Amino acid sequence: xxxxxxxxxxxxxxxxxxxxxxxxxxxxxxxxxxxxxxxxxxxxxxxxxxxxxxxxxxxxxxxxxxxxxxxxxxxxxxxxxxxxxxxxxxxxxxxxxxxxxxxxxxxxxxxxxxxxxxxxxxxxxxxxxxxxxxxxxxxxxxxxxxxxxxxxxxxxxxxxxxxxxxxxxxxxxxxxxxxxxxxxxxxxxxxxxxxxxxxxxxxxxxxxxxxxxxxxxxxxxxxxxxxxxxxxxxxxxxxx
Ligand code: ATP
Numbered sequence: 001x002x003x004x005x006x007x008x009x010x011x012x013x014x015x016x017x018x019x020x021x022x023x024x025x026x027x028x029x030x031x032x033x034x035x036x037x038x039x040x041x042x043x044x045x046x047x048x049x050x051x052x053x054x055x056x057x058x059x060x061x062x063x064x065x066x067x068x069x070x071x072x073x074x075x076x077x078x079x080x081x082x083x084x085x086x087x088x089x090x091x092x093x094x095x096x097x098x099x100x101x102x103x104x105x106x107x108x109x110x111x112x113x114x115x116x117x118x119x120x121x122x123x124x125x126x127x128x129x130x131x132x133x134x135x136x137x138x139x140x141x142x143x144x145x146x147x148x149x150x151x152x153x154x155x156x157x158x159x160x161x162x163x164x165x166x167x168x169x170x171x172x173x174x175x176x177x178x179x180x181x182x183x184x185x186x187x188x189x190x191x192x193x194x195x196x197x198x199x200x201x202x203x204x205x206x207x208x209x210x211x212x213x214x215x216x217x218x219x220x221x222x223x224x225x226x227x228x229x230x231x232x233x234x235x236x237x238x239x240x
Contacts, residue, residue, distance in 0.1 A: 005065050005066030005068075005159055006028065006030050006064075007028065007029040008062075008064045009061065009064075011025075011060060012051060012060070012063060013059045014050075014057075015047075015059065021044045025212070025217055027220075033191060034186040034191075034193075035207065036195075036223070037196070039212035040213065041197070043212045044214070044215040045165075045195040046164055048212065049193070052070070052193070054073075054078035055085075057071065082158050083162065084156050084158035086150055086161070088164040090145050090146060092137040092148055093137060096137060097134050097135060098135055101137050102152055103115065105151070105153060106119075106155040110157075111155060118154065118155050121154075122155065125154075125188075126150075126151055126181065142169055142171075143170055146170065146178050150166070150182075154185070160191040162193050162194075162195075165197065166178050166179075166182065166194065167197075168197075175198060179204060182194060183205045186205060192206075199237065203223040203227045206223050209221070
């Protein structure tokens with residue numbers, strides 16, 4: 001997890017076929033920061049992460065990670081940049097054990113050489129994964145699977161971790177545990193960009209956040225300012 005780079009998007013347009021999902025989105029994540037993107041269903045949050053990790057290409061705008069222009073790089077060079085993406089549905093291999101899933105996360109040659117060291121670090125951070133290391137990932141609880149998906153992403157030694165809705169489908173108590181994990185990762189100095197519908201929880205663990213609505217950034221600010229904003233509270237905190 002070496003080398004610090006700022007992620008910077010400006011005027012990003014993206015979509016699927018005739019459908020446009022993002023309209024001129026700009027955001028910035030400094031090294032060591034934890035930044036949230038919140039917004040309602042269909043706002044374009046997942047699309048934004050897909051653009052950053054190169055799964056879809058922007059139609060216009062600039063995307064920089066450190067000195068690299070992400071939009072200009074060939075797709076095969078993107079995985080080497082240190083951007084690790086944990087997708088919304090976790091995409092674990094259900095019939096592989098926890099440890100085998102971690103091994104998949106360390107598939108790059110440079111990561112393979114550091115497999116044992118990183119695995120031990122992930123187990124130290126998430127002792128539950130160590131206890132369950134021989135269990136098939138598909139038989140674990142939702143919260144444990146989320147932990148495994150995050151652990152797998154950490155196995156590549158990323159410079160930035162992109163988390164898509166880590167709380168999706170989890171019971172409230174487990175949601176809190178998952179956000180505690182995010183806080184721990186962030187406490188280790190790893191840069192985190194996290195997309196969430198659970199605004200109250202995400203604002204607890206990030207430094208700053210952007211509000212995305214129908215593909216546009218409608219507000220941004222520190223977590224404290226957004227949490228205190230009456231309009232945000234009305235829309236996302238159930239009117240309290
Ligand atoms: P959610 O929180 O519900 O996941 P989101 O904010 O992550 O929503 P996106 O998944 O980025 O939103 O979707 C933004 C828009 O793009 C939606 O209208 C969605 O239907 C559309 N969309 C997403 N993926 C595709 C796809 N593969 N093909 C066509 N349209 C898509």
